[in-house]
Amino acid sequence: xxxxxxxxxxxxxxxxxxxxxxxxxxxxxxxxxxxxxxxxxxxxxxxxxxxxxxxxxxxxxxxxxxxxxxxxxxxxxxxxxxxxxxxxxxxxxxxxxxxxxxxxxxxxxxxxxxxxxxxxxxxxxxxxxxxxxxxxxxxxxxxxxxxxxxxxxxxxxxxxxxxxxxxxxxxxxxxxxxxxxxxxxxxxxxxxxxxxxxxxxxxxxxxxxxxxxxxxxxxxxxxxxxxxxxxxxxxxxxxxxxxxxxxxxxxxxxxxxxxxxxxxxxxxxxx
Ligand SMILES: NC(=O)C1=CN([C@@H]2O[C@H](COP(=O)(O)OP(=O)(O)OC[C@H]3O[C@@H](n4cnc5c(N)ncnc54)[C@H](O)[C@@H]3O)[C@@H](O)[C@H]2O)C=CC1
Ligand SMILES: O=C(O)C1=N[C@H](C(=O)O)C[C@H](O)C1
Numbered sequence: 248x249x250x251x252x253x254x255x256x257x258x259x260x261x262x263x264x265x266x267x268x269x270x271x272x273x274x275x276x277x278x279x280x281x282x283x284x285x286x287x288x289x290x291x292x293x294x295x296x297x298x299x300x301x302x303x304x305x306x307x308x309x310x311x312x313x314x315x316x317x318x319x320x321x322x323x324x325x326x327x328x329x330x331x332x333x334x335x336x337x338x339x340x341x342x343x344x345x346x347x348x349x350x351x352x353x354x355x356x357x358x359x360x361x362x363x364x365x366x367x368x369x370x371x372x373x374x375x376x377x378x379x380x381x382x383x384x385x386x387x388x389x390x391x392x393x394x395x396x397x398x399x400x401x402x403x404x405x406x407x408x409x410x411x412x413x414x415x416x417x418x419x420x421x422x423x424x425x426x427x428x429x430x431x432x433x434x435x436x437x438x439x440x441x442x443x444x445x446x447x448x449x450x451x452x453x454x455x456x457x458x459x460x461x462x463x464x465x466x467x468x469x470x471x472x473x474x475x476x477x478x479x480x481x482x483x484x485x486x487x488x489x490x491x492x493x494x495x496x497x498x499x500x501x502x503x504x505x506x507x508x509x510x511x512x513x514x515x516x517x518x
Contacts (some may be wrong), residue, residue, distance in 0.1 A: 255282025255321040256499055259336060261310060262292045264410075265327035265350060265488060267301060272492040273325075274306075278500055283317040284310045287332065318343045323499035327491075330354050337365035346502035348495050349373040352417030363509060370505040374512040375417020377494030381468070382512045384483045385425045388470050391479060392429025397452045399472045399479075401426050406459035406467040414441075414458040418468050418483075423454050426470065 256273050260266040261284040273281045284297045290312070298306035311317045314336060318324055324340045326333055327350040334354075338361070340347040349362065352375050362371060376382070392401060403426075405419040415423070427434035430452065439455045449455070466485040471478060485491075494512060501515045512518075 250280050254279045254323060254500065254503055256280070256496075257283040257285060257317050257321040257324045259285040259314075259324060259326040259332065260287075260328035261297065262286055262290060262300065263327065265491060268488045268492040269325050269327065269495060270297065270301070272489065272496050276496060279323075279496070281306070281308060282321040284308055285314055285317055286310050286312060287328075288312040314339050315343075318345055321345055322503060323348060325350070325495050325499055327351055327495070330358050334358050334361045337362045337371065341365035341368040341371075341507075344369050346499055346505070347371045348498045348502070350375075350377055350491060350495055352420075353413030366509045367507055369507050370502045370510060371508075372498040372502055372510045372512070372515060374494075374498075375421045376466075376491070377498065377512055378483075378485060378490040379494065379516060380483050380485075380490070381418055381421070382494075382516055382518055384468070384470070384481055385421050385513070386518055387481055388422050389425040389429040391470075391472060391481065392426040393431075394429075395472055395474070395479070397430075399474045400449060400451075400453075400455075402455045402457070402471040402473065404457045404459070404469045404471065406461070406464045408464050409461055411460055414460075415456040416458070416466070416468070418466065419456055419458070422468060422470050423456065426454055 258269045292300045292310040296305045297308045323346040325348045333351040405416045437454045470481040498515045
C-alpha cells in the first residue's frame with residue numbers, strides 16, 4: 248500500500264515521555280503514517296520540525312498547536328496528555344469522525360461524561376494501561392477476586408516515576424474495578440484511598456490503594472490478596488514505555504472499521 252493510502256495518525260503531547268515513544272512507534276510502523284504532531288500552545292516545539300525537535304533528521308512534519316486543522320488530516324488521534332486536553336480533543340476528534348485513542352489518566356467523572364458524549368459520534372478507545380500484560384492481569388484479578396471470599400483482603404500497591412501527577416494510577420483503578428467486579432460489588436463503595444493516622448481497623452471486603460513515587464520507575468503494580476496464614480500476589484512490572492505505545496498504535500488501527508462507541512483494550516486485544 249502506498250504511503251498516502253495508509254491510515255494517518257496524529258500524536259498529541261508529542262514532546263512528552265509517551266508522545267516521543269508514540270511518534271517513534273508510528274514512524275517505525277508499515278501499517279500507518281504519521282499525519283501530524285500536536286503540542287500545547289506556547290510549547291517551544293510548536294512550529295519546529297518534529298524530527299529536528301526530537302534530535303534527529305528533519306521529517307517534514309511541523310509540530311502544531313492547531314488541533315482542528317491537524318486532526319482533519321488524519322484517521323486517528325493518539326492522546327497521552329492531560330485530562331483538560333483530552334476532553335477538548337475528544338470533542339474535536341469526534342467532529343472529524345476520527346478514532347480517538349486515549350491513554351491519559353486522572354480523568355474525573357465529568358471528564359468521563361464528556362468523553363462518553365463524544366463517543367456517540369466516533370469510536371473512542373480508552374484504557375489506563377495499553378499494555379498486553381496489564382490487560383491480562385485485569386482478567387486474572389477479576390477471576391481471583393471472584394474465587395476468594397471476603398476473608399481475603401485486597402490491597403493494590405503501585406509505583407511510578409517522580410514526575411507522575413495523578414494517584415492512584417489509571418492502572419491501579421482498572422485493577423480495583425476488576426477486583427470489585429469479581430466480588431460483584433460497586434467499586435466506589437469498596438475503594439479506600441491512601442491511609443494515614445488513626446484509621447481504624449480494615450473494613451472487610453474493602454479494596455485499599457497505596458502509591459509510591461520516585462526516580463524513573465516506569466510502572467509497577469501489585470494486587471495483594473491477603474488472608475490469615477497466606478497471601479496471593481499478582482504483579483506487573485513495566486520496564487519500557489514502548490509496551491504502552493505498541494498497544495495504543497494497535498488500538499488506533501483496530502478502531503479504523505469500528506462504529507461510534509466507547510471501547511477498551513480488552514476489546515482491542517480480544518480478551
Ligand atoms: N494508558 C497508558 O498505557 C499510559 C498512560 N499514561 C498517561 O499518559 C499521560 C501522559 O504521560 P507522560 O507522557 O508521562 O506525561 P508528560 O508530561 O511527559 O507528557 C504530556 C504531554 O502532553 C502535552 N500537553 C498538555 N496539554 C496539551 C494540549 N492541550 N495539547 C497538546 N499537548 C498537550 C504536554 O506539553 C506534554 O508534552 C498521563 O496521564 C499518564 O498517566 C502514561 C503511560 C502509559
Ligand atoms: O504516568 C505513567 O507513567 C503511567 N501511567 C499509567 C497509569 O496511570 O497507570 C500507565 C503506566 O502505569 C504508566
